[in-house]
Amino acid sequence: MAGYGWLAYQLHAAVSHSHGPTLCLIKNVTGVPCPSCGITRAIMAIIHGDVNGSLYSNPLGLLVATGLVVGPIWLLVDVLWRKETLWKSYQQVEVWLRNPVRAIPLAVVVLINWFWNIYKGL
Structure with a gap:
């Protein structure tokens, strides 16, 4: 719910042509963007059709x-059908990611994304 609230705030800020504050603690303290910096802007771009x-x-x-x-x-x-498929899928993905053969390449992708964020000066 917090994520949807933040997106609603950003949509409102975009309509009023003001830029909202950044909530990234890493960027606020160090001035360096974190690996997830820019995700709100990315989602806003998707909403506006700019892939x-x-x-x-x-x-x-x-x-x-x-x-x-x-x-x-x-x-x-899941709620309507009284199932737990989302929770069970989450647990399966969590177990799947515990394997270093899978986790390390994903961590490398996140690091590459972080370097990309730093390079473009987010």
Whole structure:
């Protein structure tokens, strides 16, 4: 719910042509963007139909936007059908990621994204 609230605030700020504050503690303290910096801008770009702008802001934004759409629908279906498929899938992914052969390449992708954020000066 906090994520949807933040997006609503950002949409309102975009309409009023003001830029909202950054909530990134790492960037506020060090001046260096974190790996997730730019995800709000990426999602805002997707909402406005700018996929290239979204990818430039933060490629992980597409993944987060997909989760923001699919997650609540999946949860609603689970509640209506009295199932726990979302929770069981989450647990399976968590176990799957415990394998270093899978976790290390994903960590490398996050590091590459972080360097990309630093390079473009977010």
